[in-house]
Amino acid sequence: MDETDRALLALLQEDAGQAYAALGRAVGLSAGAAHERVRKLRERGVIRRTTVDVDPAALGRGVLAFVMVDSSVWMGDSGAAFEAIPEIQEAHVIAGSAAVLVKVRSATTEGLQDVLRRLYAIEGVSGTQATVVLETFFERPVPPRL
DSSP states (O other), X not given: OOHHHHHHHHHHHHOTTOOHHHHHHHHTOOHHHHHHHXXXXXXXXXXXXXXXXXOGGGGTOOEEEEEEEEESSOOTTOXXXXXXXXXXXXXXXXXXXXXXXXXXXXXSHHHHHHHHHHHHTSTTEEEEEEEEOSOOOOOOOOOSOO
């Protein structure tokens, strides 16, 4: 990956809906060359998906919590069980005092409580520790340049 690819990634992270002509102009390529570069980045798995950043509160998912999930067994093979709970946005096997860290968005604290109940139904889950977010200062994408 060269600097042109990194510049394209930075531009796409700002606005993934930009026209290839605009992307090309910004990095000194034709629209066709920019399109080809983006296509290759997708093929290589660098660009995993194209999405829209939506305000969760506007969709009735204003409660954000991070939940540490304790387990009596290895949870590395349990990804599908976590993915089956639609309020879970992310799930990560972690090192430390817990086995899994999940990011949950729900409409209410009662909805969060329901997610916690469903987490306990996953085989091997022995406990949870939820931290409710009061305010988010910022969220940012992975920078293509350091």
